[in-house]
Amino acid sequence: MFDLDDRIGLFFFIGVAASGTESPDCESDADGYRDADDGQSEADECGSPAASRALRRLFRRTTNDLRGFVLRFVASVQVEFQDSEVLEDHVRTNGCGGHIYWATTGRKGRTAPPPRVRPHPAHDAKRQAYDEPCMDEKSFGGTTIPALGFGTYRLQGETCENAVRDALELGYRHIDTAEFYDNHEAVGRGIEAASVDREDVFLTTKLWKTNLEADAVHSRARDFVEALGVDAVDLLLVHWPNESVPIEETIEAMNEVQRDGLARAIGVSNFSVPQLDAAMEASATPIVTNQVQYHPLSVPTDLLEFAADDGPLITAYSPLGKGAVATNGTLQEIGGAHDKTPAQVALRWLVQQDPVIAIPKAESRDHRYENSQIFDFELTDAEMRAIFDLSGGISDSLAKGLGI
């Protein structure tokens, strides 16, 4: 559809338009590469960690805009241009207002224009064929993740396989597992059995904290993809920090796993703000999320502030407080106004925050279905704030940072 010259011209046009139109507030770590040396020198000049972080991010954004354009161009001449209609469609609908991720990621049709919260592409006939609910997506550093995932902790064997297949057929497009859950084979069988293409499923797994040395990272990553029956996982996380292994060693090995094609993106879980900062410093690619416990009765304010300040996404685990939200009076009252259950209100409250993803687990099919029905209503700002008040409230600036 395009010859090489068209491609050069189009990418030049897109690169110029994207760098010229992007606001500083937009997510812009498009190619995801950072410069550790430059980041360090900025930090040395500036005493305050928050200020140095902000400077580093500004610097990264600027260099990434230029570097991202070059990388996308180089990648574009290396790939078959079989999906040029995707590019044309993006240019037509977005007016080149954002970066084109497709060329570098090779993930057909995945683009991540600002703003960070992207509504489900309802025009995509293939997705509509699955009759899935409208599923929002969140982006960071070139990785786009469905805002609602299905957690699989404590699901085993056939129960796990059937739950994963059913979840995908109900419209979930994001599955969360871990080495620790000991269910990779069952999760893989569930994905295989579902009437959903593998490329439409976002699959996350996690390295257990005793396997964070470089050799273990490499061998476990190979084991994971084999057990899951996939070519690569979409996201590989460090499950818990382990102070006895330098984070630099772990992250460098995870970057190599990415280069080997076994993981498309990396991230962490249960990291504090300083630990997250250290992981980001150590990584050549974006740390796209920090998976932490987050629900209406337990709010990690410092991590939310970090995320709202252009940091990685937060993936909320135990988003239902392991079921405890179901009996909360405030959530019941708000749910009554929308004809929704307290669990649906809790999940909606999470995914309605710009940088937040939620991964509820449900063995019961009724719960699975109920939890998926959260994209057809919206909480008011007052309702959002009332739920934050359950755990002491948040500042106006944080509310703004979360898009409330």
Ligand SMILES: NC(=O)c1ccc[n+]([C@@H]2O[C@H](COP(=O)([O-])OP(=O)(O)OC[C@H]3O[C@@H](n4cnc5c(N)ncnc54)[C@H](OP(=O)(O)O)[C@@H]3O)[C@@H](O)[C@H]2O)c1
């Ligand atoms: N990174 C980490 O360290 C970490 C730690 C914990 C969890 N996680 C991840 O996060 C996922 C979710 O967390 P979680 O399993 O701890 O807790 P959760 O999702 O907050 O709660 C699951 C519990 O809530 C019940 N439930 C589900 N939907 C419900 C509904 N609509 N109404 C009432 N009750 C409902 C479930 O019952 P049924 O199962 O009977 O339906 C189950 O007992 C895990 O599966 C795992 O993938 C990660």
